[in-house]
Amino acid sequence: MASDDGGTRTIRDRFVPLAAAACLLSLAACAAEPEPPLDPGLRLDQRPLVLPLDAYHASPEEEAVVLRARTELFRGCMARLGFTAPTGAPATGIDRNHERYLLEDERLARTRGYHPSEASRAGPQRAPDPGYLAAANGTGRPGAAVPPGGCEAEAHDRLIPVPAAEAMRRVTDLKGWSWERSLSDSRVTGVFAAWSSCMARLGHDYPTPRAANNDVAFRTDRPTPREIATAVADVRCKRQTDVVRTWAAVEAAYQQQAIARHLDELREGKKAITSLVAASRAIARQR
Template sequence: MIPVPQGRRSSTWGAIAVAALVVVLVGCTKDASDDADEPAIDAVPVIRSSSELVLPLDDFAQTEDQEHAITDAVNILGRQCMKRFGLDWPAARVSGSFEVDPYARRYSIIDVEKASVEGYHAVDIIKRQRALAELDANAPTPSREAMNVWAGRGQSSYNGEPVPAGGCAKEATDKLAGGVREADLALVQRLQVEARGRTMADSRVVKVFAAWSACMKDEGFSYPDPFAANDDQRWQSETISAEETATAVADVKCKDKANVVGTMLAVERAYQRRQVEQHGTELTAVKAYVQARAATAGRVLASGGA
């Protein structure tokens, strides 16, 4: 897949993939006794679409739509705060622009038709990130005074007006919460990273990776697991080669033959269910905080901040 410009937000699944790699490398040294800690799984499903990739922690995570709405509402409320100081702040972009399926690349490619055309190039994601990068590049740069007041840095007052603790951004964020206690929003992602790492090192996933690898060898390709194929540096190009699409098509067919995606999903669900049981109180607080902010953000956006 080709290098993509950085948009406004880092990729959650990118962070998960990096952390998972570390756990996989560590997991290679485990012995059979470690398998006792592997949770029981439900019947392994056969996955045909990314819409079927539903996981327990999804119920507590902030969605892309919510994140965009909250970001835009903070911008609107924060700009109102900035006016008290006679300062400008760049306007919010239109919420919900350039949306893509957030799970589209969770288990690398799974659609054989797309693989035959795009190979490993995440075309929809690349377009979204490029569009967001262009918006960022064209956005006006705030003054240093404005950046201080926005973030609550610098002097404690400006133009005779006291700067709120944490700046106008924090004031706007607090307004969105509507009195609901702030929760650790990073908790969900940390648990997702942990579960993904354990999934990648799980004996049942290692087994289907081996089956996938054997299948790929029969097709003329030598990779230890699907992510090695996905990350092949030969695909880091602006063009999509015939070799790439041939590899990608074989990859998806071998995934289907070994039911790699269904196995990974079943295993990851089991690890996440365990996490929900262990962290239920904290996760419920996160969900309440996210929902409160999202609800207020919806009202702010609907009113245009009036």
């Protein structure tokens, strides 16, 4: 869940509450269910972290292939309209679950507190030419030759079929559901309570890691000494109370539950994604 003011100054609590969506997904009957057992065979101490539902989405490497193909289609469309679009830097080192359980790296806590990394900050940019924008996304006053929605929409529609787009969205929704469910699981609330006690001993009063992460006092241009001190204590207390490993194990259990209930649908979706990746590779070879 992003900060309420839509800012990007603190590490974002990235997953939108899905209490209503859980019912629509037929995963929670809006009534109490037994907490799923943990799988002791899961390896959740490795980085990048891989969760069960990730197997039914495009891998980070596959996502990079799709992004490159989509960029090539976009550039071709823009060239047809008389514009030169940038190639874009290739995506590398993608970790889709980075900071899924909020801040956990003490080195980063010491340098940026809860603020995003410098690489993710949007620096000042020169405003694009209005004609370029109209061609790119169909806004403003696009010419007659501009496709509906601009070249961005054309590239997306040419490359990504509806089944693949729906499959990836479905996995994202289910991961949002599993994250929300984990928050109310007794095993997670238990380590949150232990974490809160640890923080109190260090002079910081927060009931959960989310409360520290989303403290409005930390929405400043640069991290303050208080924010740095809080973030460092946060990471140390997470480590002492085993928050991240417990939270990941619990969420993984809910994801396995989701997979068991939607296995056929997820398998069909994965086939659509595999076809998308193959088409993307073919586009990349042609250019």
